[in-house]
Amino acid sequence: MAFAITQNCCNDASCLSVCPVNCIHPTPDEPDFGKTELLYIDPRSCIDCGACADACPVDAITRVSRLTGDQAIYADINADYYRDRPSVAEWGAPKFPPASINSMPRFDVAIVGTGPAACYAAQALLRVPSSRITFYDRLAVPGGLARFGVAPDHVGTRRIGEHFRSVFVHPRVTMKLGVDIGTDITHDDLGRRFDAVVYGTGADNDRPLDIPGIDLPGSLSARTLVGWYTGHPDVSADAIDLSDVRRVTIIGNGNVALDAARILTADPADLVGTDISPHALAALRGSAVTEVVVAARRGPEFAAFTRSEAQALVNRRGVDVAVSGPAEALSAIDELPISAPGSALQGVASVDDAVPGTARRVVFSFGRAPVRLNGSPRVDSVEFSDGTTAESDLVLLAIGYRGTPSPGMPFNEVLGAIRNVDGRVVAEDGEPMARRYVVGWAKRGATGGIGDNKVDAEETVDALLQDIAANPPEPKKRLSRLRTR
Structure with missing residues (x-):
């Protein structure tokens, strides 16, 4: 009896890497990824091993035989996705980290924001042994959208916060809460202190309705x-x-x-x-x-x-x-x-x-x-x-939501997001700003759910690591703290 993916699905694809028969789609390599509200398990290929259910961070995967009456429709929804698709899908090409990952010099990254996009970026960065991360958040408590944007009765979805908790207590991570970047600390000051800055500030305003x-x-x-x-x-x-x-x-x-x-x-x-x-x-x-x-x-x-x-x-x-x-x-x-x-x-x-x-x-x-x-x-x-x-x-x-311009950061008024190309922040003239990056809604506008930020963040971190490898940071005195206004 197959498993089915249900309402709580966060779309972050954590389940894909553990499936031994490649029966969960769409994958990040496929055109549909990020365009469907769920990932789907092919009941024709599923071998009922349960590995995906164990890996799911939000408890969205359930054995079909255990679906409640209200959830039974998800067996049909999962199967319907494969109605016109082949039962055996090809594996995507394996992706390996760069060979230089273990020889990269120490580099310090500031991540502005502590929501899902920021956390996915941190997870990707922490795979590099020489990375050090400092989170900054305007609020006195971390979590961002995962904490203050998910409805309280969506108990499964809110578990994504537990998935990120290990990031906040990682030995190579420092937390700076209650600090408003752009006000308490300028963007330029932050850029001088760190080898790279990643903005995961989300979208904190409304799309206007002029009536x-x-x-x-x-x-x-x-x-x-x-x-x-x-x-x-x-x-x-x-x-x-x-x-x-x-x-x-x-x-x-x-x-x-x-x-x-x-x-x-x-x-x-x-x-x-x-x-x-x-x-x-x-x-x-x-x-x-x-x-x-x-x-x-x-x-x-x-x-x-x-x-x-x-x-x-x-x-x-x-x-x-x-x-x-x-x-x-x-x-x-x-x-x-x-x-x-x-x-x-x-x-x-x-x-x-x-x-x-x-x-x-x-x-x-x-x-x-x-x-x-x-x-x-x-x-x-x-x-x-x-x-x-x-x-x-x-x-x-x-x-809908949109971001708010911050003094010193280029802004795309159409998207309501920080101006960027593939995660690299660019100035108004289109030139990249040295080692400034962006993830999540602040990158692409207020579209997509929590899990869509994972692939998005990994794209940005890949760009950051390419830039670090091409132009390694010079050793410098590590300051214990950054002065605030």
């Missing part, structure tokens, strides 16, 4: 809600008040939107024992929320959420799920293949036909682009391009 009323009280970034329920130090405990909020409209339909919808309609008892912040748990116990509308400007065939996230909402007991929108949008749901994210909504009743069975519900509203937020002094409704209006006590913007 009337977007700045009304009661209109917030979903990023604020996420920080509120994960206990982010930048978000105050009273940032969200749900005591008088009955209907919430979320603009956008990516995974952040679905996380927000799920937490806002959750039974607080189900969140006890998770990493949810105490103030959020208390607020949810007194919440008046009865409905959350997830508004998507396009149809279900263009859904931005992953199938796994939608499946988790549909399978949840105690909360109704319905769909709304133009007739052609709703009819498109039934035509979607099983691999399409929107197919998770097949069989879900339309909002007009649904018979309420619980106290709370989530409505997926398709084909509705917001054009205006109304209200005085607070937001009370959202107008959409199709002429409909949704009464709302709280509006959350969840249309």
Whole structure:
């Protein structure tokens, strides 16, 4: 009986290297890698050894015979990926470290950020015996997105933090927390102190939505809600008040939107024992929320959420799920293949036909682009391009993230990321900046999940090591600390 990869999959490919029969795809060498929401096990080739399950850092791999009723669909999803693919795939060419890896001189690298991308970069660098790493983070606690971006009820996904814990306590790693690079220490000062600097600062701002009323009280970034329920130090405990909020409209339909919808309609008892912040748990116990509308400007065939996230909402007991929108949008749901994210909504009743069975519900509203937020002094409704209006006590913007420019660092305004070529930071004139590198969302923009950062980081570290090998750093006095402002 084969194994199957389920919802928690982080896509970091840790399972691939231990599979003795090469039955997990797509691999980093294949075109689909980074474009699928999961990796998939071929049930025709799997020999049931369980090595992949042992290697998975987020417990996403389960024997098919042990899938729960809610997870059973993943046996079909894994098998469907191989429907038109050969049962025996060729092994990719082996990749070996450079022969000079053990003879490289000592070099010191500063890594700015402590999230997944930064940690994957550190893992790659620590394979070189002569490397030394110093992490810098603006916050007083490490973890980045793995700590403050993953919903508390995604217990499996949050285990990725345990996977990185060994990096933070490695004997060749130093941690400098509560230091804001660009403010407390300039980028130039950091570059002079270290032989290389790797930026893994993520994306800490929202993509803008320029419509009337977007700045009304009661209109917030979903990023604020996420920080509120994960206990982010930048978000105050009273940032969200749900005591008088009955209907919430979320603009956008990516995974952040679905996380927000799920937490806002959750039974607080189900969140006890998770990493949810105490103030959020208390607020949810007194919440008046009865409905959350997830508004998507396009149809279900263009859904931005992953199938796994939608499946988790549909399978949840105690909360109704319905769909709304133009007739052609709703009819498109039934035509979607099983691999399409929107197919998770097949069989879900339309909002007009649904018979309420619980106290709370989530409505997926398709084909509705917001054009205006109304209200005085607070937001009370959202107008959409199709002429409909949704009464709302709280509006959350969840249309994507982007980075924030930092003084002294070149910035790509289109991507909302640090200007770079294959991980090497480049100046406005296109010339590489000496030994400055970037990984993760700060490199490619806010796209991809946690595991996508692994291959991304290894590409950047390969470039860094090539540069170190071609131009070894000169021995210099090692300073015990770097002065801050």
